[in-house]
Amino acid sequence: MLSSDDKKKYMQLAIEQAKTAEKQGEVPIGAVIVDPDGQVIGKGYNRRELDEDATQHAEMIAIKEACKHLGMWRLIDCSLFVTLEPCPMCAGAIINARIKDVYFGALDPKAGAAGSVIDLFAVEKFNHHPRVIRGLFKEQSSQMLKDFFRAIRQKQKLTKLQQDGSQKD
Amino acid sequence: MLSSDDKKKYMQLAIEQAKTAEKQGEVPIGAVIVDPDGQVIGKGYNRRELDEDATQHAEMIAIKEACKHLGMWRLIDCSLFVTLEPCPMCAGAIINARIKDVYFGALDPKAGAAGSVIDLFAVEKFNHHPRVIRGLFKEQSSQMLKDFFRAIRQKQKLTKLQQDGSQKD
Numbered sequence: 505m506l507s508s509d510d511k512k513k514y515m516q517l518a519i520e521q522a523k524t525a526e527k528q529g530e531v532p533i534g535a536v537i538v539d540p541d542g543q544v545i546g547k548g549y550n551r552r553e554l555d556e557d558a559t560q561h562a563e564m565i566a567i568k569e570a571c572k573h574l575g576m577w578r579l580i581d582c583s584l585f586v587t588l589e590p591c592p593m594c595a596g597a598i599i600n601a602r603i604k605d606v607y608f609g610a611l612d613p614k615a616g617a618a619g620s621v622i623d624l625f626a627v628e629k630f631n632h633h634p635r636v637i638r639g640l641f642k643e644q645s646s647q648m649l650k651d652f653f654r655a656i657r658q659k660q661k662l663t664k665l666q667q668d669g670s671q672k673d
Numbered sequence: 674m675l676s677s678d679d680k681k682k683y684m685q686l687a688i689e690q691a692k693t694a695e696k697q698g699e700v701p702i703g704a705v706i707v708d709p710d711g712q713v714i715g716k717g718y719n720r721r722e723l724d725e726d727a728t729q730h731a732e733m734i735a736i737k738e739a740c741k742h743l744g745m746w747r748l749i750d751c752s753l754f755v756t757l758e759p760c761p762m763c764a765g766a767i768i769n770a771r772i773k774d775v776y777f778g779a780l781d782p783k784a785g786a787a788g789s790v791i792d793l794f795a796v797e798k799f800n801h802h803p804r805v806i807r808g809l810f811k812e813q814s815s816q817m818l819k820d821f822f823r824a825i826r827q828k829q830k831l832t833k834l835q836q837d838g839s840q841k842d
Contacts, residue, residue, distance in 0.1 A: 552746050553746070555740075555746075556740055556741075556743075556744055556745050556746050557737055557740040557741070557746055558736060558740055558746040558747070558748070558766060558769040558770035558771075559728075559733055559736055559737055559740075559766050559769070559770075560746075561769075564728055567727060567728055568726055568728055571724075571725055571726040571727055571728075572725075572726070574725075575725055576725050577721050577722070577724075577725050577726055577727040577729075578727070579727070591765055591769065592761055592762075592764065592765030592768065592786075592793050592799075593761075593762055593763075593764075593765025593766045593768070593769055594762075594765070595761065595762075595765070596760055596761030596762025596763070596764070596765050596786070597727060597728050597762045599761065599762070600727040600728065600730075600760065600762055601727035601728075602727075614798065614800065615798075615799060615800070617761075617765070621796060621798045621799065622791070622793075622796060624761050624791075627790060627791060629783065629784075629790045630761075630784060630790065631783065631784070
């Protein structure tokens, strides 16, 4: 049973993963997986652009690492902490891996599959239904994403101004 | 534009992948990805048990291989052929990779995310909507799975009979 302090600690680790992504120019999303004894057995950050691979989301990397660590595809009684609501692919992987608890930070109104667009965890016919805890470090997780996209827009604006300037020269 | 013969050829390749899985004791599911010129750029078969990894479905392996081949995470104008209706994880990965056309064989009434349980490809809010062509080599794809599970049940029955016999001795 994870304490309230434990949960904060693991979400902070997921945020650290997200910051690692950001430093490398990736959209800042991070995840960690914790076994029932509180040991971190998987971690990952979004590497879609770095690896040029559509499946390289933070959760997928963390799940693969946790499966390898345990030597089994069932991550029974494990918890996943992720800074952003999982997309359908990651929510599906969470179901496939039988993860027990999913803690996430920011909502994803465009692709969220844990309630925002659809709720895959609530589909009765599926053979596993993780428990979902929303909004842990929501503001911090969300702010990281906002800052990242604002910086991109500013960079694009600056590039455009420079291009317009050089055309006038 | 793929011809009718092309489509059959690629689905046969997916079935061959499924048979490779079966030979290794895996549930027989196979997939291939074809670029707009008809070149096979990714293939995969279910390796969940072999790799002890919940994410190692046929489609995921094929998508990863195709991304690597093209050096980009967008598999624009590519087609995926798979023997079984994709699960939510794989349907989500297909959306994330922007795959254009999805051909599948057998329906999956327990976990199918292309119409059987839910239809992720029809969710309006998502930013990509692959075209889905159902039922190509449906019987063959379905029969492979039925034969596989029948063989498993027979093996389990035989083992039980042997155990009961040895207890009576």
